[in-house]
Amino acid sequence: MSAPFVLAVPSKGRLQENAEAFFARAGLTLSKPGGARDYRGTIAGLDNVEVAYLSASEIAANLARGSVHFGVTGEDLVRESITDADKRVLLIDGLGFGYANVVVAVPQAWIDVRTMADLDDVTTGFRAQHNRRMRVATKYINLTRGFFAQHSVVDYRIVESAGATEGAPAVGTAEMIVDITTTGATLAANGLKVLDDGVLLRSQANLVASREADWSDTARETARVILDHIASRARAGKYKEVRTRFKGCNDALLAEAHSRFGVVSPFGGPTSSGMLTLHCPPAQIYALGSFLRQHGADTVSVAALDYVFDKENPLFSKLAAFLPQ
Ligand SMILES: Nc1ncnc2c1ncn2[C@@H]1O[C@H](COP(=O)(O)OP(=O)(O)OP(=O)(O)O)[C@@H](O)[C@H]1O
Ligand SMILES: O=P(O)(O)OC[C@H]1O[C@H](OP(=O)(O)OP(=O)(O)O)[C@H](O)[C@@H]1O
Ligand SMILES: [Mg+2]
DSSP: OOOOEEEEEEOSSHHHHHHHHHHHHTTOOEEOTTOTTOSEEEETTEEEEEEEEEOHHHHHHHHHHTSOSEEEEEHHHHHHHOTTHHHHEEEEEEOSOOOEEEEEEEETTOTTOOSHHHHHHHHHHHHHHHSSOEEEEESOHHHHHHHHHHTTOOSEEEEEOSSOGGGHHHHTSOSEEEEEESSSHHHHHTTEEEEEEEEEEEEOEEEEEESSSOOOHHHHHHHHHHHHHHHHHHHHHTOEEEEEEOTTOOHHHHHHHHHHHOOBOTTOSOOTTOEEEEEEOGGGHHHHHHHHHHTTOSOEEEEEOSOOOOSOOHHHHHHHHHSOO
């Protein structure tokens, strides 16, 4: 038996349900043979895969260490907790959930402070006046240091905060914060505002690969199969299938459909009997249907696609280029 391929999936919180639903849509069914409280799982049909249920922050740490091959976690955690992240892990793809921004927020009462340049002025003034530095409460220590340095803000001090960060200015343990926000409700409830140029990172859940993991040939093959599922689902989601049959259909018409509606013809031009199958972006479906009817089609049918398997798998190509040879 070769060592298992380990896929780490969030065990709780807002990312958990979305991650499971994401794999299910790609045709990968995760299950916990030991019951809901088991932290090890399997994927139906992929015998050498072990699913490790961990918290989003532990997943980032395990990816850095190479103790899991793939993991689903927030880009914020990857960028914060992994030094030289781009060398050690690969963000294979954004998964379309877990959207949140890491932001610099200050009290709304600071009406003259709108930008990082304004913040530079007030932090310098504060230090000169009070002989101490302004405090920033955050758990994003590395992201904060990098971003403040980019904006040449130097007169500040970080106060590490593990939770309830938005409350820090009101209770007097910091003057401002760097934290994650989605709706902005927590910031507003705490009388804070985001600086106009104060977004450090636009984050979402990502499928991430670890460079340090044990990439045996079997592990690479398993990765290819997993990414094949995901890529075929992603490709299917970008298009609807359009079918029609009519006489006047020719290459010129196809070329026009391609340039006007972003249509692709995966199976080539019309068959000898004039049947034509196209893939069309959902937003252009009605326009394409009208165009085809104007050119002689009587009927145009449109159907959703579940999977589109292509010879090329862009996700696996990206991974193969990243892993050691
Ligand atoms: N509104 C949001 N607030 C916080 N995190 C969010 C939000 N939306 C998406 N996320 C993502 O979820 C991640 C946090 O997930 P969660 O709180 O479930 O796990 P965790 O931080 O590892 O757990 P714990 O806080 O118990 O250590 C964030 O790092 C971010 O990537
Ligand atoms: O902009 P909003 O939509 O208001 O969301 C942002 C808040 O949500 C998260 O806290 P959560 O309640 O998940 O607790 P946690 O800090 O323990 O993760 C995050 O830490 C923010 O405080
Ligand atoms: Mg959390």
